Amino acid sequence: MPRARSTHVRPPPFQAFLDGHREEVYRFLTGFVAPHDVDDAFQETFLSALRAYPGLRNGTNLKSWVLTIAYRKAMDSHRGRVRRAMPVDDLPEQPSRSSHAEDHALWDLVRALPDKQRAAIVQRYANGLPYKEIAQIIECSEEAARQNVREGLKKLKGMMT
């Protein structure tokens, strides 16, 4: 969670918040959960944000705030996945879907990494976030965020060869 600051910036109308952050949330979820879970996790994330929104006193770091919610919701859905076997209809478009089969293969491996490594790698590469923000989202130190990316990359490289 972002730290409380003394400067009070009231959160903007939810529409502006949604327009401003929906793509970052979508990119994160696409890398983090299975393709057929992206939409549910996206809905859950913004519904949860909307419920909490009127009580928000500080609107200075809404990006980290919503990506933290997305991270938590995504972990729930990722765990739930193991238990439920759901029918798959249309797979949502995912950023990794391109002409490159190797992209798919690699992103499948990413989804097998432990939560923090997976989250750190997705935020770093798909959203281009600085380590400071990644640390806030996965609730660790900046150095630990860096370490999670390094560890994850090492595993991926090992699995790809």
Add this chain to the structure above:
Amino acid sequence: MAAVDEILSRARRAPVGEAAAQGAARFVKAAEKENLVDVVFARVDSPFGELLVASTPKGVVQLSLHGYDQNETLEELARKVSPRMFESPKRLDAVRKQLDEYFEGKRRSFDVGLDWQLSHGFALRVLKATARIPYGAVSSYREMAQKAGNVRATRAAGNALGGNAIPVIVPCHRVLRTGGGLGGYGGGLPMKEALLQMEGAIL
């Protein structure tokens, strides 16, 4: 084979705009179903420029005339009413249609609910009295002050009308100076004059 971080970096450039927009649209429907939408707003074209209209489940809470900063208006509404606000022209279809008809001279009164929560006390009484001035008629600041319970508070009545959150629908343009002068108007005096001419209240 490309390096791992090179493949990962491609995700940053992958287009998600369309998918995220569709997800957002589905989310807004879910939010409505769960009664988590407190304010909807839409922009409306008019002969007097673009207007902004906002509504709560009770009814129209604000109409902002052309020339006001729309972002500022929305941020203020978020503070005063609720930040759970969504742009939804569809949910405001009825109001938008009636405004169109009114500006075309085809409608004489509005059949929409009103949410008065942005006005209080004496100002609220002045505005409620103003809402009853019929199409084609005019009144005075003094008369509105009297109807609100204080005949001497002419200036306060003027201030209340200047702070009217729902102009056009609450027809503060029908209130003139006691001597017959036009007085003021948030949308500019030419708009006030044009509305009164359209309504046949002045020549």
